[in-house]
Amino acid sequence: MEEGEAITRGRLALWNTYHQWLAEGRAGGQAAPAHRSPHCAHNAHMYYVLLPDLATRTAFIDKLRRAEINTVFHYIPLHSSPAGRRYARAHGEQKVTDEMSERLVRLPLWAGLEEHQVSVIQKILAVL
Numbered sequence: 635m636e637e638g639e640a641i642t643r644g645r646l647a648l649w650n651t652y653h654q655w656l657a658e659g660r661a662g663g664q665a666a667p668a669h670r671s672p673h674c675a676h677n678a679h680m681y682y683v684l685l686p687d688l689a690t691r692t693a694f695i696d697k698l699r700r701a702e703i704n705t706v707f708h709y710i711p712l713h714s715s716p717a718g719r720r721y722a723r724a725h726g727e728q729k730v731t732d733e734m735s736e737r738l739v740r741l742p743l744w745a746g747l748e749e750h751q752v753s754v755i756q757k758i759l760a761v762l
Contacts, residue, residue: 645678688736
């Protein structure tokens with residue numbers, strides 16, 4: 635808890651570095667970078683990109699894994715999770731949720747990444 639503010643500052647610096655590289659069109663339109671409302675503060679708990687579709691996302695994760703960069707998809711929507719199917723009821727189709735869950739990829743964001751981040755970003759851009 636005593637280091638919380640310093641940790642958050644470090645994560646924000648990593649987040650901003652990703653955003654500077656990926657939001658300025660360097661991704662060649664292949665991935666939409668994380669969106670943040672300018673009116674909201676955040677703690678940089680993750681940085682993500684949105685890829686065009688599930689097949690592209692799967693290939694992106696696989697290619698980066700071979701380059702020893704661990705990227706993951708973000709989540710399985712509650713309505714399609716095993717517990718969600720068993721215990722909950724979805725009212726209507728959840729098209730946007732399903733689409734976003736198939737397109738979103740979380741990029742590495744951890745303490746100590748600073749010295750490797752430019753190399754990680756260059757490999758991400760090469761894959762895109």
